[in-house]
Amino acid sequence: MSVRGIRGATTVEKDEAQEILKATEELVLEMAKVNRFDPEDIASVIVSTTVDVKAAFPAKAIRSIEGWTYVPVMCTHEIDVPGSMRKCIRVMMNVNIETKQSDIQHIYQNHAVQLRPDLQK
Template sequence: MIRGVRGAITVSVDQPEEVLKETQRLVLEMAKENNIEPDDVASVIISTTTDISSAFPAKAVRTIAEWTYVPVMCTHEMDVPGSMPLCIRVMMHVNTVLGQQDIHHIYLNEAIKLRPDLSAKSQVSST
């Protein structure tokens, strides 16, 4: 069965090095916490807030060892007034036998505020 694994992270500045580093950090943490192998991933959709435009976050995923052939696409998030700035969101579609309640969604940096209910779960498993 395919399940969605969600994640989000913020960057402190829109610079290519930081966008790529933090995107890779998020994706690797999502994979680690959910025991995801690249062959299990059907696709990855990455969105950024419109204030991120210095780099394609998909490049960060394609440069991870063994992730070269995972289909990845980038898009911009809706520009809603008052939304969290400098945020990268990931939706990973994964073949898994895990139930919805067993998926660990990962929220890092300021993005923890987006889903405190799920962030508490991921913080417990990450520590």
Template structure:
């Protein structure tokens, strides 16, 4: 086993609590599923949002997933760079896995697929 970083990002249409929580949960669940990661494999999850997201802490969504209550999660804001994609939620999940780096599946949803078109299926 070794530690790998799984990346992912998604977007919301509006900064509304329910939208942020649903998008965050869908993102991290797909990241885990696509990489065959169980909650006990997760070392930590770092979630960042663009500064236009202020309605809630996205970490709340992660902690509410069945079996994920003990996964360490932290939120932060992205750098406020002019021209950056708005209303964007990014995740970096550190996991114990045997998956070689080149086979890690990074997940980009909604408008965030534009961030890393090179990693799309």
């Protein structure tokens, strides 16, 4: 078993708590489903947001999912690069998984699909 980094990103239309929490939950659940791992397999999760996403901690959404209470999660802000994507939530999960690095499926939703079109399957 190896620790693999699994990336994901999504965007929200408005900086509203309910929208941030919903988008984050949808993203991480798809990351787990597509890559076939359970919360117990997760070593840690780092969630970053662009500076215009501040109405809620996305980590709250992750810890609120049934079975995910004890997953270590930390939030931070992305570097505010001029011209970069706005209202974006990015996730990096470190997961204990048998899957080869080249077979990991990174998940990009909403406007975030523009970030890594090369990784879309």
